[in-house]
Amino acid sequence: MFVTHLECSLTGERYDADQVHNLSKAGRPLLVRYDLEAVGRAFQSREALALRPPGMWKWRELLPLPGSAAPVSLGEIETPILLLQRLSARAGVRPLLVKDEGRLPTGSFKARGLAMAVSMARHFGTKAMALPTNGNAGAALAAYAAAAGMEATVICPEETPPINIAEAEAYGARVLVADGQIDECGRLVGEGAATGRWFDVSTLKEPYRAEGKKVMGLELAEQLGWELPDVIFYPTGGGTGLIGMWKAFAELEAAGLIGPERPRMVAVQATGCAPMVRAWEAGEEFAERWEQPATIATGIRVPKAVGDFLILRAVRESGGFAIAVEEEAIAAELAAAAREDGMLLCPEGAAVLAGWRAALERGLVGRDERVLLFNCAAGNKYPLVPKAPRIRLADSHGASV
16 A cells, blocks of 8 residues: 555645544645655556556556455546547637546546545445535445445535436435535535534545546546646536646656646636636635525536635646636537537536637637646536427428428
């Protein structure tokens, strides 16, 4: 095992990695630390890594699960990087890259974090887990808990897409729908955890979901020939993936696999829920809660993130920025990607595409830059309204329809 300790992301205080933890004493996320020189020796070389079977678990030395413990896995593949060829040509830019996380189990990138968190929970002997969710995290927890033989409780806001609620129920989770926002649902989860009802696996309130999510950064580095893109646009709610990738790049450099070059990290939010954008523009270290959040991109409808300072730190250290997009732009880009390139993005992925276009128009990103966008879930998991006309077969002919 290559883990050395856990570390408070705010104070740097060390914690024993062999014990179960939620937040640090300072109330901030704990980060997993590794003996990165030993990791580099174990990886041996880029060529040796390439010979391993693809997927999340090929990076085992940079994951916290002990080598003697079996992961709880539903087949976490290496997700493809696709090209938006026609849309990019129409915009006159270098072809945009899209890492399509909708190919993962349960149809979203939440599978990465919950596969890791549930694996660690089983390793520590946890029997029941709970989290608040706007949809995909609840489905992922429910699926992995079922695979591990554990109990799962999911608490979600009323605006959660019905398919996500039904999916979590199908996996056997106890699902509760609350008249509030995700952070308010999180309060109930925390109160239940305090009484011992379950372990709280809310975003960044335990150390391991970020470790699963960081595999996105490990994968894309290898997929792109160990040369990171110039810019990464990421849909930002709780920000686990953005934080995890920024951590992954530092670990890859320390392990001797990449150099010091880094992409500019761009946090994309909706104008109806943009606490990170507001804090970034104001030069603040922490983000105030966003009141009355509203957006069709439910995955980024997070009014208050516990890892807000880590998101802002990664954006600033990378020379990136935070940007908010209108609902109309999200809907327009969802339609454009589907019709131009046959790629049905989720609303959050469409928000990322809208964020890139807005950044291009403002001169924040160049036409020749290598840009990677994240599509975080399968688009067909979200409500689609059919517009097809009805016809009567008795009155119709193939030559006239």
